[in-house]
Amino acid sequence: MGATSVVDGRLDGRHPELLKESGQREVFCGLTSIVWLHRRMPDAFFLVVGSRTCAHLIQSAAGVMIFAEPRFGTAILGERDLAGLADANEELDRLVKDLLERRPEIRTLFLVGSCPSEVIKLDLAKAADRLNSQLRGRVMVLNYSGSGIETTFTQGEDQALLAMVPLMPASDVDQLLIVGTLADAVEDRLVQLFGRLGIPLVTSLPPRRSTELPPIGPGTRVLLAQPFLSATARALVSRGGRLISAPYPFGVEGSRAWMAAGAEAFGVAPAQVAELLDPLVERGRRAIAPHRELLAGKRLFLLPDSQLELSLARFLQRECGMELVEVGTPYLDRQLLDPELALLPEGTRISEGQDVERQLERVRAARPDLVVCGLGLANPLEAEGIATKWSIELVFSPIHGCDQAGDLAELFARSLRRRAALSFA
Amino acid sequence: MELTLWTYEGPPHVGAMRIATSMEGVHYVLHAPQGDTYADLLFTMIERRDRRPPVTYTTFQARDLGGDTAELVKRSISEAVARFQPEALLVGESCTAELIQDQPGSLAGGMDLGGIPVVSLELPAYSKKENWGAAETLYQLVRGLLKAQLPAPGFEKPSPRRWQQEGRRPRVNLLGPSLLGFRCRDDVREITRLLDGHGIDVAVVAPLGARPADLMRIPSADANVCLYPEVAGSLCSWLERSFGMATVRTVPIGIGATTAFLEEICGLLGLEPPAAGEADRRSRLPWYSRSVDSTYLTGKRVFIFGDATHAIAAARIASQELGFKVVGLGTYSRELAREVRAVAQELGLEALISDDYLAVEAAMAEAAPELVLGTQMERHSAKRLGIPCAVISTPLHVQDVPARTSPQMGWEGANVIFDTWVHPLMMGLEEHLIGMFRHDFEFVDGHLSHLEGASAPTKPAEADPTDGQAAAAPLATALPGNGTLVWSPDGEAELAKIPFFVRGKVRKNTEAYARERGLALIDSEALYEAKAHFSS
Numbered sequence: 001m002g003a004t005s006v007v008d009g010r011l012d013g014r015h016p017e018l019l020k021e022s023g024q025r026e027v028f029c030g031l032t033s034i035v036w037l038h039r040r041m042p043d044a045f046f047l048v049v050g051s052r053t054c055a056h057l058i059q060s061a062a063g064v065m066i067f068a069e070p071r072f073g074t075a076i077l078g079e080r081d082l083a084g085l086a087d088a089n090e091e092l093d094r095l096v097k098d099l100l101e102r103r104p105e106i107r108t109l110f111l112v113g114s115c116p117s118e119v120i121k122l123d124l125a126k127a128a129d130r131l132n133s134q135l136r137g138r139v140m141v142l143n144y145s146g147s148g149i150e151t152t153f154t155q156g157e158d159q160a161l162l163a164m165v166p167l168m169p170a171s172d173v174d175q176l177l178i179v180g181t182l183a184d185a186v187e188d189r190l191v192q193l194f195g196r197l198g199i200p201l202v203t204s205l206p207p208r209r210s211t212e213l214p215p216i217g218p219g220t221r222v223l224l225a226q227p228f229l230s231a232t233a234r235a236l237v238s239r240g241g242r243l244i245s246a247p248y249p250f251g252v253e254g255s256r257a258w259m260a261a262g263a264e265a266f267g268v269a270p271a272q273v274a275e276l277l278d279p280l281v282e283r284g285r286r287a288i289a290p291h292r293e294l295l296a297g298k299r300l301f302l303l304p305d306s307q308l309e310l311s312l313a314r315f316l317q318r319e320c321g322m323e324l325v326e327v328g329t330p331y332l333d334r335q336l337l338d339p340e341l342a343l344l345p346e347g348t349r350i351s352e353g354q355d356v357e358r359q360l361e362r363v364r365a366a367r368p369d370l371v372v373c374g375l376g377l378a379n380p381l382e383a384e385g386i387a388t389k390w391s392i393e394l395v396f397s398p399i400h401g402c403d404q405a406g407d408l409a410e411l412f413a414r415s416l417r418r419r420a421a422l423s424f425a
Numbered sequence: 426m427e428l429t430l431w432t433y434e435g436p437p438h439v440g441a442m443r444i445a446t447s448m449e450g451v452h453y454v455l456h457a458p459q460g461d462t463y464a465d466l467l468f469t470m471i472e473r474r475d476r477r478p479p480v481t482y483t484t485f486q487a488r489d490l491g492g493d494t495a496e497l498v499k500r501s502i503s504e505a506v507a508r509f510q511p512e513a514l515l516v517g518e519s520c521t522a523e524l525i526q527d528q529p530g531s532l533a534g535g536m537d538l539g540g541i542p543v544v545s546l547e548l549p550a551y552s553k554k555e556n557w558g559a560a561e562t563l564y565q566l567v568r569g570l571l572k573a574q575l576p577a578p579g580f581e582k583p584s585p586r587r588w589q590q591e592g593r594r595p596r597v598n599l600l601g602p603s604l605l606g607f608r609c610r611d612d613v614r615e616i617t618r619l620l621d622g623h624g625i626d627v628a629v630v631a632p633l634g635a636r637p638a639d640l641m642r643i644p645s646a647d648a649n650v651c652l653y654p655e656v657a658g659s660l661c662s663w664l665e666r667s668f669g670m671a672t673v674r675t676v677p678i679g680i681g682a683t684t685a686f687l688e689e690i691c692g693l694l695g696l697e698p699p700a701a702g703e704a705d706r707r708s709r710l711p712w713y714s715r716s717v718d719s720t721y722l723t724g725k726r727v728f729i730f731g732d733a734t735h736a737i738a739a740a741r742i743a744s745q746e747l748g749f750k751v752v753g754l755g756t757y758s759r760e761l762a763r764e765v766r767a768v769a770q771e772l773g774l775e776a777l778i779s780d781d782y783l784a785v786e787a788a789m790a791e792a793a794p795e796l797v798l799g800t801q802m803e804r805h806s807a808k809r810l811g812i813p814c815a816v817i818s819t820p821l822h823v824q825d826v827p828a829r830t831s832p833q834m835g836w837e838g839a840n841v842i843f844d845t846w847v848h849p850l851m852m853g854l855e856e857h858l859i860g861m862f863r864h865d866f867e868f869v870d871g872h873l874s875h876l877e878g879a880s881a882p883t884k885p886a887e888a889d890p891t892d893g894q895a896a897a898a899p900l901a902t903a904l905p906g907n908g909t910l911v912w913s914p915d916g917e918a919e920l921a922k923i924p925f926f927v928r929g930k931v932r933k934n935t936e937a938y939a940r941e942r943g944l945a946l947i948d949s950e951a952l953y954e955a956k957a958h959f960s961s
Contacts, residue, residue, distance in 0.1 A: 024462075024481060024482055024501070027462065028463060029461075031460070049426075052432055053435070053438075053550070056436060057460070057461075060435075061463070073428055075427070076428075076432075078552070079551045081426055081551075095426055095427075098428060115460070115520075119490075147458070148459040148461060148484075148486075149486050149521070152460075357504075376477065379469045379475055380477045
């Protein structure tokens with residue numbers, strides 16, 4: 001399954017400036033995935049086993065929303081737990097029991113590992129097994145790691161979905177499985193379009209209700225809606241799913257290629273695909289046009305955050321006419337990103353990993369017109385006179401599909417438009 | 426392990442970050458895993474800062490754990506010092522680094538860093554929290570910087586009135602204000618202006634805006650003002666012990682407290698006490714609170730929770746200056762629990778000392794208040810219970826770092842507090858009409874028509890796992906030992922006629938009365954019996 005040397009050779013040949021950097025990384029850990037997963041599956045609860053830092057992270061990210069009923073929490077380790085004075089498993093059982101008493105409507109409980117729980121080697125997988133046998137049937141308990149030492153930001157979703165794969169019912173049914181969190185409206189739209197192409201069954205992972213997991217088996221063609229799902233994709237393949245290789249559905253080009261690849265896997269005639277999609281592409285281009293006017297020729301620098309960077313860079317370069325200064329990604333899965341790499345202009349500087357101080361030096365030296373970066377850097381760069389687009393928003397916005405291409409372009413144009421609109425003279 | 430849905434404080438290293446980021450010329454090297462840089466957002470987003478916090482994280486990953494993480498710490502330290510050239514360096518660990526025990530502080534001590542002061546922070550992440558971390562960091566930093574100035578044992582205490590012999594204005598330090606504190610930016614401005622009006626200069630404000638060199642000037646002031654005991658309490662005590670400096674400990678939040686603060690500081694420095702009536706001249710709260718449209722505020726039941734300083738201040742303002750009835754008082758600041766207990770006792774209450782959000786929520790539900798004064802966390806519980814709420818203390822979110830001037834301290838602080846606390850309550854006229862006419866199609870229960878976009882508190886619905894709604898409060902309440910207490914249909918109908926903001930209290934009172942009398946069924950008569958019983 002691993003990347004072949006051919007791909008490597010081509011990548012290094014096409015992109016001689018592949019930088020692999022290590023140093024201080026200004027990224028989120030995988031726990032942050034809870035911030036959108038709890039909305040995707042409202043019947044699930046995410047219990048982090050970690051320290052006060054973990055609790056603080058999640059509430060700093062999500063705490064501005066006021067919850068009548070929180071859907072995530074932290075089992076905070078205390079000194080007694082570290083000293084081994086308290087039996088971690090007994091403590092967890094007690095906590096989970098309290099939680100489920102308070103929240104009887106929870107159907108799936110995710111025990112989420114953190115840096116502290118990984119470092120002290122708490123076996124949460126075993127704890128999930130034990131709780132499952134206690135709660136049999138009432139609540140499903142799953143485990144994944146969102147720790148910073150192992151996962152970066154969106155990799156948390158990859159790990160969460162990976163934990164759900166074994167629970168998917170086995171079935172030979174012919175279906176198209178779309179993997180990765182999509183906005184509800186986007187999901188409805190894409191499912192409807194695939195339906196019009198005559199694809200018999202289109203399902204989603206993650207589902208909207210944690211108890212309604214799609215089936216998996218040899219009839220399943222897997223189409224990744226997000227590029228950060230390395231582990232999940234491999235697990236689905238190991239359960240018989242067939243992975244469709246395609247660029248990701250950002251912009252009209254990516255979305256068309258993505259949908260066409262899905263249709264092709266079901267033997268839909270190219271003419272039928274063209275009949276359905278070409279008008280959408282045309283309409284999408286018209287929606288992008290006003291934003292392209294603003295973005296064309298502008299120099300773009302993407303800092304690593306979510307692994308969406310290559311796909312976004314491809315969209316902004318090819319469909320909006322931007323010039324790429326550097327495309328940073330926290331992690332480069334060459335197999336999953338090969339279709340995107342092939343569409344990037346030859347010689348694009350791609351960086352994997354980060355040494356944030358050095359990268360910022362490159363940003364300052366290049367003075368790009370727009371920097372895509374996290375919220376820890378956005379305001380400081382703005383204060384230095386550099387326009388930014390905060391990257392986390394891209395994970396929280398409906399940006400997939402031909403119909404969203406204009407909206408996606410608008411997210412980047414908005415920063416520049418706003419700078420032009422503001423005047424304090 | 427403890428189940429935490431919301432935490433009132435971050436880990437102690439966030440407190441240390443608050444000190445470093447509040448100051449100029451200080452850098453902090455933090456041994457922490459990848460991802461702990463989320464804390465930068467507290468400063469760049471919530472405090473809306475225009476620069477990165479002066480923090481270098483080692484951001485180790487799993488693959489580093491097999492290697493030499495100590496080497497990573499040393500490299501991070503030397504690179505940070507070379508790049509940022511700080512005037513003082515803090516070195517410490519986050520909770521995960523504490524587990525792998527690289528001793529970054531001693532590592533830094535063994536390095537040649539060009540002679541800058543290095544403070545090694547010992548912040549136990551599994552037993553202490555954010556404010557403790559801030560207080561400890563400030564104390565260790567000042568202690569380290571003032572080592573050379575320490576007077577010999579048995580020295581003579583400097584007099585707070587020595588300014589008179591030296592022919593200058595008295596000067597004090599304002600200690601405790603920091604980023605991510607509650608409204609510190611404007612409190613400092615307000616108190617500086619207040620003191621100036623009484624002929625008192627401010628020598629050093631710390632940590633907010635101070636450089637290490639400013640901390641060296643702390644002993645040159647005539648007294649220290651401990652504005653935020655949670656952050657500066659231990660430093661002020663140490664300055665008292667080591668330098669003989671007097672501390673002003675009254676926190677000037679509210680009219681009475683500001684007056685007492687001025688009396689204390691003027692008495693200490695040997696100045697004229699404030700003139701009677703200064704509060705009435707300088708703040709609008711006294712007249713606003715006395716004016717007749719505030720009459721309906723009398724006896725409104727209020728539940729107060731926050732850090733100790735703001736909770737104590739709020740209790741005094743609520744009970745004495747606004748005429749509310751305080752029905753619950755508590756804090757998550759265990760370090761100052763005794764002070765809160767004393768204030769609660771004066772109000773005939775037992776203080777709730779807890780950092781357990783669920784315990785606070787339960788106490789809130791039990792007290793059935795009409796207004797909640799709390800933290801960002803109490804906004805969640807208040808939403809669930811359908812109770813108006815105003816924020817008085819950290820933890821805060823971005824809306825509590827406003828662009829406009831909005832102190833809590835001093836005369837203007839009292840003005841801000843009056844507006845903020847009264848705003849969530851339904852206005853008097855509407856309150857009357859809601860009580861009289863219950864069939865209006867627009868002005869329904871809980872509708873706050875003077876609040877833009879405000880809607881009725883959600884009606885308890887059938888529990889539906891998909892919408893996260895709280896399940897309906899069961900009408901049948903368990904009766905110890907003999908089955909249940911049941912509301913008859915006419916009892917319920919009568920209860921529904923009670924205006925929504927006091928309905929919770931009436932329900933509780935009536936059920937308590939029924940238990941006392943051994944009633945199993947509560948009808949409308951029982952409700953009126955209870956009403957008479959509790960009003961007598």
